[in-house]
Amino acid sequence: MKNTIDVLKDKLKETGFKITPQRRAIVEILLKNNHTHLSSEEIYDLVRVDCPEIGLATVYRTMQLLDEIGAISKLNLDDGCIRYEICLNKEDSHNHHHLICKKCGKIMEAKEDLLDSIESEIQKLYNFEILDHDVKFYGLCEDCK
């Protein structure tokens, strides 16, 4: 099985982009911190440790590029800050939903997708073919409630 960096390299090649050392460093940070939902600024701070010459603009551009080739998924919590996580294929991009604590801001992942029955209900009621859904659950985590 190919490792994630190779899969990404292929994707980048297909789209005509090269994997530069800086892009590679960003991808490695994303892989290392998978499921932690980092913002561009947080990625920048982590990448700078090994790659001090990198600029925030490079991080922004790389995230845009990774988004264009479908290698990351974005999490928008409507707080003006987009968070990213790596995802290499379509099935992967919809493999969990997020639970967001209103008090401490912690983001948790719910693996169970119990929305299939809601989808089929809506399809029946509105004669609407659902292709995807995007749900976030807001509340209080174990520590805060």
Ligand SMILES: [Zn+2]
């Ligand atoms: Zn997630």
Ligand SMILES: [Zn+2]
């Ligand atoms: Zn909390």
Ligand SMILES: [Zn+2]
């Ligand atoms: Zn779902």
